[in-house]
Amino acid sequence: MRPLESRNALITGASQGLGLAIARAYVAAGANVLLCARTAEALASAHAELIAAAAPNQIVAVRPADVSVRSDVERLVAEAMDLFPQLHILVSNAGVYGPKGAIEEVDWNEWVEAVQINLLGSVLICRALVSHFKSHRYGKIVQLSGGGATNPLPRISAYAVSKAGIVRFVETLAEEVRDDRIDINAIAPGALNTRLLDEVLQSGPQKVGRKFYERSLAQKAEGGSSLERAAGLAVFLGSAASDGITGKLISAVWDPWENLPQHRADLDGSDVYTLRRITPKDRGMTWGDRP
Secondary structure: OOOOOOOEEEEEOOOOHHHHHHHHHHHHOOOEEEEEEOOHHHHHHHHHHHHHHOOOOOOEEEEEOOOOOHHHHHHHHHHHHHHOOOOOEEEEOOOOOOOOOOOOOOOHHHHHHHHHHHHHHHHHHHHHHHHHHHHHOOEEEEEEOOHHHOOOOOOOHHHHHHHHHHHHHHHHHHHHOHHHOEEEEEEEOOOOOOHHHHHHHHHOHHHHOHHHHHHHHHHHHHOOOOHHHHHHHHHHHHOHHHOOOOOOEEEOOOOOHHHHHHHHHHHOOOOOOOOOOOOHHHHOOOOOOOO
8 A cells, every 4th residue: 555656745854763764654655755854964865765665756856954944945845846746745854852951051042943943944844835735725734743742841941842832833724724625733753762862861861850861761772662653643644544634733652543534523623632721620620610
């Protein structure tokens, strides 16, 4: 089965880690892909691998770009339009952890840069492609989120703030473009053993906190969540099988995403798989309502 046969996709942050795993899964699923990342050397290596795995007529192209730089994004989107008559899918994966440490101690410029890449870069590339999707009355936006969206991450605050912002942007944009048959969803991929985990371990407990450091050590030893499982969810959200599912934060690890088409009516218009405020009543407490 090749659920992305004849679909064209732009994948950011695609030279390593989860982005590369998604690119592999997209090529295996039949998609034509344009991959971007900031490092040309890593992109060249990814390109060589994926070209070798692609079918004879399948397009695998790469372009260096920094999604936090407006001119880079505009150039990347223009090149995508030249390469493909129609772009069906955007996978927005580019991201960084940013500085680690107490908020009053971290480098402010590094903190801002992390938000610029993770949040503003994601918004920027979505903004650049929405008109194209609208003109074709179809589009899929697959946005990578992370644990920072649903849980506090002390001492990694720029990452947490940006990932939470991404989810609310996904929910908001989904409503803006619902009538244009554009689906946008966020993926919580799970605790992955990628370069981001290595960064945490290299930073040490004094910067990321003893509890998070020890949890990261255990994750490293146990192998972490499956890259392939997260990539599989990205394929599902880029395929026709997920049409009409939009504005959701879906866990690759914990949610039964393969069966979501059976529950499309339940999901439509509900707050399932969204970020919401919890009230005392939601937790069985008898206080909290206005008299």
